[in-house]
Amino acid sequence: xxxxxxxxQLSCLQAISGIIDKALDLEQSLQDILRxxxxxxxxxxxxxxxxxxxxxxxxxxxxxxxxAEEKRRGxxxxxxxxxxxxxxxxSPYVVPDIREEPLFLDKTRSRKIERDRISFVGVPIILHGxxxxxxxxxxxxxxxxxxEEDVAFLTVVATLIAQFMxxxxxxxxxVQDLKRENVTLKFKLSQETRGLYIVGKSLAMQxxxxxxxxxxxxRATVLLLGESGTGKTLIGRIIHDLSERKDYPFxxxxxxxxxxxxxxxxxxxxxxxxxxxxxQTKPGxxxxxxxxxxxxxxxxxxxxxxxxxxxxxxxxREFERLGSNKTRQVDVRILAxxxxxxxxxxEEGSFRPDLYYRLNVFPLQAPPLRDRKEDIQSLLxxxxxxxxxxxxxxxxxxTEALAILKEYDWPGNVREMENLVERLxxxxxxxxxxxxxxxxxxxxxxxxxxxxxxxxxxxGSPSLKSLEKSVIIDALRRSGGIQHKAARELGITPRQMGYxxxxxxxxxxxxxxxxxNRF
Numbered sequence: 001x002x003x004x005x006x007x008x009q010l011s012c013l014q015a016i017s018g019i020i021d022k023a024l025d026l027e028q029s030l031q032d033i034l035r036x037x038x039x040x041x042x043x044x045x046x047x048x049x050x051x052x053x054x055x056x057x058x059x060x061x062x063x064x065x066x067x068a069e070e071k072r073r074g075x076x077x078x079x080x081x082x083x084x085x086x087x088x089x090x091s092p093y094v095v096p097d098i099r100e101e102p103l104f105l106d107k108t109r110s111r112k113i114e115r116d117r118i119s120f121v122g123v124p125i126i127l128h129g130x131x132x133x134x135x136x137x138x139x140x141x142x143x144x145x146x147x148e149e150d151v152a153f154l155t156v157v158a159t160l161i162a163q164f165m166x167x168x169x170x171x172x173x174x175v176q177d178l179k180r181e182n183v184t185l186k187f188k189l190s191q192e193t194r195g196l197y198i199v200g201k202s203l204a205m206q207x208x209x210x211x212x213x214x215x216x217x218x219r220a221t222v223l224l225l226g227e228s229g230t231g232k233t234l235i236g237r238i239i240h241d242l243s244e245r246k247d248y249p250f251x252x253x254x255x256x257x258x259x260x261x262x263x264x265x266x267x268x269x270x271x272x273x274x275x276x277x278x279x280q281t282k283p284g285x286x287x288x289x290x291x292x293x294x295x296x297x298x299x300x301x302x303x304x305x306x307x308x309x310x311x312x313x314x315x316x317r318e319f320e321r322l323g324s325n326k327t328r329q330v331d332v333r334i335l336a337x338x339x340x341x342x343x344x345x346x347e348e349g350s351f352r353p354d355l356y357y358r359l360n361v362f363p364l365q366a367p368p369l370r371d372r373k374e375d376i377q378s379l380l381x382x383x384x385x386x387x388x389x390x391x392x393x394x395x396x397x398x399t400e401a402l403a404i405l406k407e408y409d410w411p412g413n414v415r416e417m418e419n420l421v422e423r424l425x426x427x428x429x430x431x432x433x434x435x436x437x438x439x440x441x442x443x444x445x446x447x448x449x450x451x452x453x454x455x456x457x458x459x460g461s462p463s464l465k466s467l468e469k470s471v472i473i474d475a476l477r478r479s480g481g482i483q484h485k486a487a488r489e490l491g492i493t494p495r496q497m498g499y500x501x502x503x504x505x506x507x508x509x510x511x512x513x514x515x516x517n518r519f
Contacts, residue, residue, distance in 0.1 A: 012040040016160055026168040027062060033161060034064035037137065047074060047108075048125070048161065049083055050133040058083055058134065060108070070108040083134050086122045090131040092151045095120040121147065123154045127162040135161060202372035208235065208364065215362050216242035221314065223299075223359045224337040226366030229415030232337040233297060235366060240293040245333060248292030251285050256298035264306055265322050274323025284321065286313060286330050293333045299359065300340035300351065307352045314358045334359070369410040369417070376406050379414065383421040384433075391425055398491035400435040403471040408442060435468070435492070469504045472497075476506065481513025 015036045019029055034046045045065040052059045060066070060074035076083045082104050086093050095104050096119050104120060118138055125133040135158045215222055216239045224232040233252065240250045258266055265274075269284030285294060296302070302310065313319050318329045336359050345351035369376060380397065388395045397405070410416055420441060424433050471490070479485035487497035501510060 029164050030062045038064045046137040048135055066108055074108045086124050086134045087131050090124045092123045094147045121150045123158045125158045125162050127166055202375045204367040204372045211364050212239055221334045221359055221361045223363045225363055227368050227413055228339050229413035230366035230368055231414050232366050236295045236335040245292050249289050250293050251289040252295045253285050254297045256301040260303050268319050268321055270322035271324045286332055289332045290330050296336045299336040300338040300342055307355045311355045369413050380405055383418050387422045387425045395428055396432055398432050398434045400490035400492055401433050401438050404435055472500050481510045
């Protein structure tokens with residue numbers, strides 16, 4: 001009998017060693033190990049229980065002889081029942097008769113109909129000296145074989161399982177390193193093709209780039225935060241382009257621009273006859289984005305009723321079309337954007353806290369232009385080159401115009417800048433955009449944004465008058481009070497400079513600078 005048992009053990013171990021080439025598919029290889037145990041040793045049930053990183057509990061990862069429902073019920077605290085005891089002590093445990101063992105919880109309820117005595121053996125799965133899981137089986141051999149032999153054999157199997165997991169972890173770590181390198185390279189290419197619209201030299205934008213590189217290769221939901229016009233949609237597009245979903249759709253939905261009564265059907269689709277005018281079946285945007293990315297702009301405007309449906313899709317990846325009872329499943333990555341404080345809205349009750357926490361897995365802040373002043377000149381030149389090419393023109397900014405635009409706070413951010421540059425390209429009558437062409441539009445923008453024209457100092461964005469005065473003063477100081485030099489530096493005529501000196505009452509400044517220049 002001993003030799004027969006030994007032959008079975010050797011046969012089983014040989015078969016397990018034969019699937020080492022499947023180690024990279026961890027779930028399948030573990031399932032094959034349990035199948036081999038069952039086929040070789042007529043084992044009825046076995047489970048491999050591992051720690052779930054998201055919950056911190058022990059859950060059945062793979063099983064043999066259990067239904068899907070029985071497997072789902074197998075969840076244990078780290079110190080709960082026989083499984084928890086084995087994990088905590090990193091030592092085997094034998095239950096001669098599960099009916100007599102109070103620690104045996106039978107959470108799977110897979111043995112309720114058994115009438116005969118059932119013996120149970122569990123051993124820890126140990127990697128690098130620490131328990132990472134538990135291998136549990138109903139007893140393999142009859143009473144003629146000792147429990148010690150059961151434990152010794154299962155310990156060898158658990159060691160092989162640990163090696164499979166170690167190989168898989170090393171492979172996954174290497175894959176993640178390669179993904180990060182790939183994302184970095186693709187990001188550099190993206191910079192070249194997209195210009196400086198998103199990535200500038202400022203520390204603020206370097207941090208945005210760093211976060212994009214980290215989150216793009218993952219499946220994580222991203223919540224893009226920031227003022228209107230800061231480029232949140234383009235950041236979302238770049239995240240999609242750098243992800244594994246890049247070959248699938250990138251679908252954008254503006255939650256504020258679609259009437260509430262139409263938004264649900266837009267997102268989830270509808271069946272023919274679901275409502276008046278639904279004369280045909282139409283898939284929603286979630287189905288359109290299957291395997292790709294769904295970008296939900298202005299998510300703070302989403303009605304409370306739809307927030308519950310969105311939460312369900314985020315949690316379970318399933319929904320029903322309007323007018324249908326059929327549950328549909330989708331594989332969609334959610335990117336959401338808002339210029340509102342969702343945390344405050346959640347506290348006030350106008351946004352579901354559970355949805356907020358679900359969306360806020362990876363918050364990414366898009367900085368306003370006033371916080372990245374060093375990027376403004378590069379962005380202006382980028383937009384000027386882009387728009388000039390579209391209109392078949394070749395234009396440049398005068399030094400004074402560029403200086404004024406660099407000092408402006410751009411309350412409308414990148415979107416305002418792009419629109420203004422296009423307007424200037426259309427209006428420019430020669431090859432240079434001068435300050436005189438810019439002034440009316442910055443003044444109008446300041447007024448539209450609620451700023452006081454001509455205000456010097458105070459809170460908020462500086463006015464056009466204060467910006468222009470500051471530029472003139474700096475030029476005069478650099479030129480030692482010599483007006484024609486300051487004018488040449490700013491790209492204006494000496495006459496125009498003289499007019500500005502009088503306009504801003506800078507005669508005394510000119511005199512002082514000339515005196516200083518003599519010494």
